[in-house]
Amino acid sequence: MTTLGVVESATARKDHMRFITSALIVTFVLLALTFGTRAQQSQTSPTPSAAWDNNPLITVQKEGGDPARKGDVKIEFYGHDAFKITSPKGLTVLTDPWRNDSTGAYPKWFLNDFPALRVDIVISTHAHFDHDAVERPNGLMVLERLVGQFKLGDIEITGLADKHQCDSGSADSRSKTCPPNNVIGFDNAIQIIQTGGLRIAIWGDNRTVPDPSLDHYLTNIDVLILPVETVLSRAEVDAIVRKYDPKAIIPAHYFLNGLTTDISDLESAGGWVSDQEKVHPADVRRRDSAELTLNTAALKGAHPRVYYFGNHFQKK
């Protein structure tokens, strides 16, 4: 190495250090601003702190909470099967964050990366790219394919092990995707989130008829989040709704303008929603934003009600 080379690298190091210092200052200011906004928007959040760490979880751990206690539950749509659910105490759960397939087996489905939003708990129903990008959001906790029960503060999550809708098109696909000897990607764990006195079920891409031992958990559901038109046919969705009789349904996993691609083969949920309007003319609620606040009083008498986010989804 020449002397000149040493001088150059020393200067480069100094520039590099200056860059890191400025980047750290910018990051800190951005973090402070972001957190300030979060604190202002969410008065009910557990003690916010400037850093992104588990302080809110420590607070909730000390205070405890009751998932059966009635309160407002906020549901925000992040597209596909991703929903952020905020408990009355301010704990947040994000379901099934998505990404594009990296193996080359599927074409590009999503136009963007999943936003790096901060949440307390990230859950996923199964190991498919459009449901398991658990590293994309900033989650304090990740519960992938949970089976059994988890409880913290005013949230309880119950994971029910079952199977993904399988592909019986050919003998080869049947042997890989259909039980009993399916590959792991065709396992699915339905997740039931109880909070604010509501039971919200995330179906994932589960098969139409789960094992009968799960029926006991799937009755008395307040909000059922179901894939519409893509994983399940209209007739299959209707059969599930008839059998479990949820108070409300939120369609998911459908083609979204500005989020999913034409080559994804995802279908619009519009036809199914219009059909529901014919059956239940007064009880389809088309949302004009990506969020919805529910509580037990709001759902009283719903039988079943459809909340449809249409093309509205949160971007950050």
Ligand SMILES: [Zn+2]
């Ligand atoms: Zn899927």
